[in-house]
Amino acid sequence: MMAHDPSLSTGAAALNALAGPESDEFEAHLAECVICSSEMAGFLETAARLGAAAAQTPPEAMRSAVMAMVSVTRQLPPEVTGTTLELPVQGRHHGDPDAASEPAAGPGAQTELVGAKVIDLNSRRRFSGRLLLAAAAVIAIAIAAVAIFKTPDNTDANLALKNCVLSAADTHVQPATDDSQATSNVRLSNSCGAAIIELSNVGPLPADKTYQLWIIAGDQSRSVETMLPDGNGTMPVVVTALQVGDTLLGVTVEPAGGSAQPTTAPVVKVPITA
Amino acid sequence: MELVINEPDGSQASASGTNTVETAEQMMGLVSKGDQAAFARLYDAMSARVFGLARRILRDPAQAEEVGQEVMLEVWRRASRFDASRGSALSWIMTMAHARSVDRVRSAQSATDRDHKYASTTVERDVDVVADAVETSLERKQVQRCLGSLTDLQRESINLAYYSGFTQAEVAVALKTPLGTVKTRLRDGLIRLRDCLGVPA
Numbered sequence: 001m002m003a004h005d006p007s008l009s010t011g012a013a014a015l016n017a018l019a020g021p022e023s024d025e026f027e028a029h030l031a032e033c034v035i036c037s038s039e040m041a042g043f044l045e046t047a048a049r050l051g052a053a054a055a056q057t058p059p060e061a062m063r064s065a066v067m068a069m070v071s072v073t074r075q076l077p078p079e080v081t082g083t084t085l086e087l088p089v090q091g092r093h094h095g096d097p098d099a100a101s102e103p104a105a106g107p108g109a110q111t112e113l114v115g116a117k118v119i120d121l122n123s124r125r126r127f128s129g130r131l132l133l134a135a136a137a138v139i140a141i142a143i144a145a146v147a148i149f150k151t152p153d154n155t156d157a158n159l160a161l162k163n164c165v166l167s168a169a170d171t172h173v174q175p176a177t178d179d180s181q182a183t184s185n186v187r188l189s190n191s192c193g194a195a196i197i198e199l200s201n202v203g204p205l206p207a208d209k210t211y212q213l214w215i216i217a218g219d220q221s222r223s224v225e226t227m228l229p230d231g232n233g234t235m236p237v238v239v240t241a242l243q244v245g246d247t248l249l250g251v252t253v254e255p256a257g258g259s260a261q262p263t264t265a266p267v268v269k270v271p272i273t274a
Numbered sequence: 275m276e277l278v279i280n281e282p283d284g285s286q287a288s289a290s291g292t293n294t295v296e297t298a299e300q301m302m303g304l305v306s307k308g309d310q311a312a313f314a315r316l317y318d319a320m321s322a323r324v325f326g327l328a329r330r331i332l333r334d335p336a337q338a339e340e341v342g343q344e345v346m347l348e349v350w351r352r353a354s355r356f357d358a359s360r361g362s363a364l365s366w367i368m369t370m371a372h373a374r375s376v377d378r379v380r381s382a383q384s385a386t387d388r389d390h391k392y393a394s395t396t397v398e399r400d401v402d403v404v405a406d407a408v409e410t411s412l413e414r415k416q417v418q419r420c421l422g423s424l425t426d427l428q429r430e431s432i433n434l435a436y437y438s439g440f441t442q443a444e445v446a447v448a449l450k451t452p453l454g455t456v457k458t459r460l461r462d463g464l465i466r467l468r469d470c471l472g473v474p475a
Contacts, residue, residue: 011461012442016369016376017435019443041361042475046468048368050436051327053417058325062339063317066346070313073347078306078354159310167314 007036014043060169064191067167071160162239164192174249180268182235186249188272193242197249199235199268205253212258213238214266216248226258246272298363306353313350316363321346323364324371331375331439341378345371376439420470428463431456 006029012018013026030036165171168189176184182202188195197213205211205228213224224240250266252259298319304312324345329338349367356366421429427449434440434448442460446453468475 008457008461011459011464012435012457014464015432015435015460016372017440017442017445017460019441022442039475041365042468042473043464044361044369045365045473046464046471047372047436048362048365049413049417049471049473050432050467051368051372052323052364053411053414054326054330054437055322055411055414056326056329058321058342059335059339062321062325062342062346066317066321066343066350067310067314069343069347070310070350073351075306075308075350076352076354163310163314 007033010036010039010043014040014047061191064164064168064189067160067164068192071164161192161194161241162196165189165194165196165239168192174270174272177269177271180270182251182268184268184270186270188242195240195242195249195272197238197240197270199229199251200233202229202233202235202268204229204233208256209253210256210258211235211251211267212254212262213240214250214252214262215240215242215246216250217243217246221250221262223258223260226254242272248272298367299358302353302356302358302363302366305350306356313353316349317346320349320364320367324367327368327371328375330437331372332378337378338375341371341374345374348374372436372439379439416471420467423470424463424466425459427451427455428459428466431459432463432467435460 006026009018009022009026009029013023013030018026030040165187168191170191171187171189174186174188174195176182176186182199185198185200186195202211210226210228212226214221215224216222224238227235227238229235248266249268249270249272250262251268252262252264252266254263296315298316301312301316301319305316321342325338325342328341328345329335332338332341345367348370356363421432424432430449431445431451434445435442440448442456443453445451445460446456449456451459
């Protein structure tokens with residue numbers, strides 16, 4: 001008579017309804033019970049359908065925040081099976097909180113617990129959504145700033161910023177001033193903290209000159225990059241992070257190679273407003 | 275820093291050339307290789323489910339949003355660990371969403387919050403939510419229909435465990451039913467639900 005058969009716990013386990021010791025016991029049992037594993041997989045699929053049935057449209061800000069964080073979050077490398085070092089694993093509900101959130105999906109999933117924690121997501125839990133977004137934006141800006149000076153292939157961060165601007169609810173076109181000597185299409189999103197800058201109908205330059213894009217905050221200027229128009233007077237598209245307090249995007253003509261600070265008046269000015 | 279945008283919509287950047295509908299598993303495959311455009315598509319396919327489940331369990335929209343962010347970021351971070359031979363992407367993601375939400379519930383609740391009285395009122399609330407859920411989505415209708423095919427005890431046990439994040443011991447107290455019975459009802463309820471939903475056994 002099996003008064004206490006762990007095999008009967010598959011239902012509770014799939015619904016995440018086992019507490020600490022029961023959960024440990026079941027996981028140990030699962031490792032050697034093939035029928036249980038297969039039943040669990042079907043139950044987890046079933047539970048997922050229950051979850052999906054509760055779908056609700058999330059706030060727009062969630063998307064921008066996730067995209068911004070993704071751009072600065074390293075992915076775990078694939079697991080190398082067979083050679084991974086087994087570490088002692090704490091119980092799911094009283095040990096490592098990251099492990100507690102581990103998908104129990106699939107037999108043998110517990111090996112997923114092995115591996116580096118690149119970012120302790122748990123520590124972020126205490127932040128409010130807005131703080132999280134702000135923190136992510138600051139990190140994104142820091143990364144973008146590094147990219148400006150080191151110019152590595154940092155296109156991932158840029159792609160995320162671009163996607164964020166393209167999809168954010170608060171993205172708007174920021175017009176250039178009337179005296180600007182170019183056609184501009186500047187799309188700016190405050191929630192992403194970023195802008196996509198497209199300039200065309202730009203005049204040709206002598207070989208010893210270059211255009212340089214600046215972000216101006218009051219009387220401070222930060223160089224974004226130097227750029228040259230193609231034969232049709234179209235500039236390369238630039239994605240850049242912005243910070244709170246930035247007031248203007250400006251393009252000046254500088255000696256080839258660029259300048260540390262603007263040396264001429266901007267030929268294109270795009271005020272940054274909320 | 276330069277980035278030339280050829281396509282009007284970044285999400286097209288790495289879509290496969292075919293016209294077939296991209297599955298979540300295919301998206302996961304691309305995401306595991308660092309494809310952020312694929313991740314954006316996966317987000318659009320999954321975020322409402324993740325957020326909705328977190329909202330259902332936690333009730334508080336702000337907390338649900340935080341969990342939604344955490345889970346979607348975990349999907350990105352752990353994409354290489356997803357193995358389609360073990361289960362669907364939906365199952366993998368929703369398991370994470372449920373675990374994260376329940377973690378919050380359990381860590382926030384002191385033992386005194388979980389007394390019998392609290393459990394009883396929650397049962398009533400939860401039943402109301404199920405009854406009030408007016409949704410046209412086929413997915414939801416099918417789940418509602420299948421939940422309706424369960425016995426009351428099966429359905430209440432599953433609702434409390436899954437949507438309220440109760441442990442089976444808490445479910446037993448809330449329903450004034452022996453633990454062994456709850457354990458069995460969770461399992462046979464899920465078997466019936468699985469077969470009703472057409473999930474392969």
